[in-house]
Amino acid sequence: MSKKVGLALGGGGARGLSHIGILKVFEREHIPITQITGCSIGAIIGGLYAYLGSAEQVREYILKMISDPMYDELNIQLFASMDRSDRHFFFEGRLQNLKMYFSLLKTIRTPSVFSAEAVDKIFRLYPDTDLSSLKIKFATIATDLISGREIVIDEGSLRQAVRASSSIPGFFPPVKMEHMLLVDGAATDSIPV
Structure with missing residues (x-):
């Protein structure tokens, strides 16, 4: 067996x-x-x-x-780590934090950061x-x-x-x-x- x-x-x-x-x-x-x-x-x-x-x-x-390209619609890179060796890190880091803050703030008004439509698009793959x-x-x-x-x-x-x-x-x-x-x-x- x-x-x-x-x-x-x-x-x-x-x-x-x-x-x-x-x-x-x-x-x-x-x-x-x-x-x-x-x-x-x-x-x-x-x-x-x-x-x-x-x-x-x-x-x-x-x-x-x-x-x-459909994957980009989810903006998952928003939550990715940034390259700290980049000379523009300070400005881009603050901008990145601001984008993440507003994305997370969105969950107060909606059930999730990402819409069902965006998730459906990526799962079609x-x-x-x-x-x-x-x-x-x-x-x-x-x-x-x-x-x-x-x-x-x-x-x-x-x-x-x-x-x-x-x-x-x-x-x-x-x-x-x-x-x-x-x-x-x-x-x-x-x-x-």
Whole structure:
């Protein structure tokens, strides 16, 4: 009887891109993964791996996504670190802080920094397939804002499941699914074992 290997990929923002390196090690060591669960960035990477079946293809897909002009619409670079060696750092740093301040102030009047339309545009770059058709069995974790419960999503749209699991409260709008309002699964379980 062959062993089955399940992989749980947790949240952690951009640090979660290191999941790609872990997947490469599994491939190099010829350890087949039979099931993946993911949360937040772990859902984004895990879902792509379950769809594509190759760590290198996941890396290329992520690079393609973040270089797409639609990605710029989210203004994610607003929250990126600035190069402090730049001679214009002082002025640009203050301008950057002001932009971030006004973006965060926007959340007082709206449910999230980024609009649902902007997030929908960027997620159009993510594969839209059914979870049952993936190469590797995949599930993701989200948090229902109404009940406060952890929700396991293991059927339906891959894109919607990943979007729900990675919708950071306050930054991205919640995802409506049935009678639930779903946000980042890290709120209830940052490593979905």
